[in-house]
Amino acid sequence: MSELRNLLAETAAKVFRGLPETGALPGWDRIVESGLCAVMVPEAAGGFGGGWEDALVVFRQIGADAVALPVAEAIIANRLLAAANIALDGRPTSFAARAAGGLARGGETFVFTGTLSAVPWGNAAARIVARFEHEGAAHLISVEQAAASTRTEHANLAGEPRADLSFEGARVAIAPWPAREHHDFVAMGALARTCQIAGTLDAVLAMTIEHAKTRQQFGRALGQFQAIQQQLAVFASETAAVGAAAAAACRAADRGDAGFEIGCAKLRANRAVDVATSVAHQIHGAIGITQEHALHRHTQRLWSWKSEYGNDRYWAARLGQRIAARGADTLWSDLVARACV
Numbered sequence: 001m002s003e004l005r006n007l008l009a010e011t012a013a014k015v016f017r018g019l020p021e022t023g024a025l026p027g028w029d030r031i032v033e034s035g036l037c038a039v040m041v042p043e044a045a046g047g048f049g050g051g052w053e054d055a056l057v058v059f060r061q062i063g064a065d066a067v068a069l070p071v072a073e074a075i076i077a078n079r080l081l082a083a084a085n086i087a088l089d090g091r092p093t094s095f096a097a098r099a100a101g102g103l104a105r106g107g108e109t110f111v112f113t114g115t116l117s118a119v120p121w122g123n124a125a126a127r128i129v130a131r132f133e134h135e136g137a138a139h140l141i142s143v144e145q146a147a148a149s150t151r152t153e154h155a156n157l158a159g160e161p162r163a164d165l166s167f168e169g170a171r172v173a174i175a176p177w178p179a180r181e182h183h184d185f186v187a188m189g190a191l192a193r194t195c196q197i198a199g200t201l202d203a204v205l206a207m208t209i210e211h212a213k214t215r216q217q218f219g220r221a222l223g224q225f226q227a228i229q230q231q232l233a234v235f236a237s238e239t240a241a242v243g244a245a246a247a248a249a250c251r252a253a254d255r256g257d258a259g260f261e262i263g264c265a266k267l268r269a270n271r272a273v274d275v276a277t278s279v280a281h282q283i284h285g286a287i288g289i290t291q292e293h294a295l296h297r298h299t300q301r302l303w304s305w306k307s308e309y310g311n312d313r314y315w316a317a318r319l320g321q322r323i324a325a326r327g328a329d330t331l332w333s334d335l336v337a338r339a340c341v
Contacts, residue, residue, distance in 0.1 A: 005057050008048075012036055012061040025069055025092055025124055032090040037071060040079035045088065047078070052191065052250040059192055060199030060246075066297045068160065070094055070121035072192045077129045084140040084175035091126035093142075094119055097185040097309065099130040101167070103141070103174065110134075111169045112143055120308075122163030123153045131177060131185060138177035143170050156304035158297070187259055189309035190266040191249055197269040197305055198246040201239040201276055204298050208235065208280045228283060235279045238272040245269065252338070260322060260338065267315040273306045 015034045019027035031037060039055050041047020048054065055075055062071055070092050077093040101114010116128055127144050147170035153163050183191075209232060212223035222228050242265075249265035252258035277299045281288045288295040310318070323331055 005054060008039070008050075008054060009057045009061065012058045013065070016061055016065040016067050019067070019069070028069060028092060029090075031069065031071060037074040037078055037090075038088070039075055041082045041088065045082045047082065051254040053247070053254055055192075056195050056246060056250045059195030060202070063196035063199030063201075063298075063301070064203040066200070066203075066294070066301060070125055072196060073120045073125070076188050076192060080129050080140055081142060083178050086140065086142055086173050086175050089126075092121065092124060093127050093129065094121050094125035095129040095185060095189075096122075096165075097189050099132065101132075103132055103134045103139070103172070104169075106169065106171060109171050110141070110174045112141060112167050112172045113169055114167060116143075116165045116167075119163050119165060121161050122165055123151065123161045128165065134174075139174050140177050142173040143167060147171070156308070158300040158304045160301075160304065183253065183258065183262070186309050187262045190315075191246075191253060191258075191262045193305040193309050194242070194249060194262070194265045194269045195246045197273065197302060198239075198243045200298050200302055200305075201242055201272065204276060204280050204295065204302075205232075205235055205239050207295060207298075208232065208283050211284055222283060231279045231283065235276055238275050242269045242272045260319070263310075263315045263319045263322075266310055267312060267319065270306045270312045270315070273302045277302055 011034055015027075015031060015036065019030065035048060036058055038045075038047035039050045039058055040052070041049070043049035058075065059072055061067075073094040074092060077095045078088055080095060081088055081093070096116035096119045098117040099114065100117070101112060103110050103112055105111075112132075116122070116130055119125070119128055122128065122145065125145050127142050129140060129142050132139055132141060145165065147167060148165040149168045149170075150166045151163055153161065155161055209223070212228055212232060213221055215222045217225075223232070245265035245268045249258060249261040252261035280295060280299060284293070284295055287293050288299075290296070306312075326334060
């Protein structure tokens with residue numbers, strides 16, 4: 001890791017571990033002041049000027065510390081806004097991967113009528129970013145969450161807020177979507193969740209190893225039993241694989257079209273979740289699901305993120321269709337070509 005990324009990792013760890021525990025969005029001002037939400041915003045727009053590999057550091061720390069704030073969503077939304085030259089502000093911002101409806105002229109501005117579904121932190125974000133086709137071209141819009149005519153609030157398994165927002169003639173900021181931006185919103189969300197899963201697995205593995213070293217059973221530490229050692233080895237292998245997949249996908253995303261790498265990474269992360277959480281909870285026993293223990297706050301996020309922005313079936317089908325369209329004879333050469341760039 002470069003010196004700048006080490007500094008970014010240290011900053012993220014310091015900020016996230018010092019957040020207050022009460023309030024609607026506790027510690028949001030502190031996060032904004034740190035500049036973490038602008039890690040992928042160009043320096044000319046007041047950001048860090050980094051790419052996905054830089055954001056990977058922050059995403060992993062979000063997962064490791066089980067940060068209950070829309071930091072990952074704001075990082076992506078701010079990147080989108082900056083790319084479209086729409087003004088940024090320090091308010092919490094999210095993005096909608098599932099959007100339906102249309103745009104129309106409303107005097108000198110544009111208005112949006114439609115629905116943004118399953119918006120992460122949609123009940124708390126001040127504005128939402130979405131992508132729409134208008135007059136045959138892709139456009140990015142930013143709409144105020146308060147302008148929603150109706151809202152249905154729910155939460156994922158970890159208690160993170162999600163919302164379905166409907167709008168009727170809501171004024172929006174709009175700009176053409178830059179052709180250089182290759183990634184669709186589902187892929188960007190999947191990449192962020194993969195990085196968060198990687199960081200969470202690191203944290204869960206560390207606390208599971210510590211528990212195995214200190215917990216006594218039959219006069220010996222759990223970690224001294226061969227069966228437990230084998231389970232921890234499997235867990236560590238899964239964690240390393242997800243970390244490598246997340247890093248490779250971020251490198252590809254910084255180069256351009258990374259749909260294939262992102263799909264592979266998200267599918268690999270999804271499949272690691274069941275193995276890792278099973279081992280963690282078996283070794284921790286009943287204490288791992290208690291309110292006082294940190295384990296369940298991490299594993300519940302892993303189970304939730306596994307289904308967000310594409311579950312196993314979604315990414316397996318999407319990757320299979322892409323490979324089949326290219327033809328079986330090109331698979332190996334395509335893999336080598338992408339790996340060697």
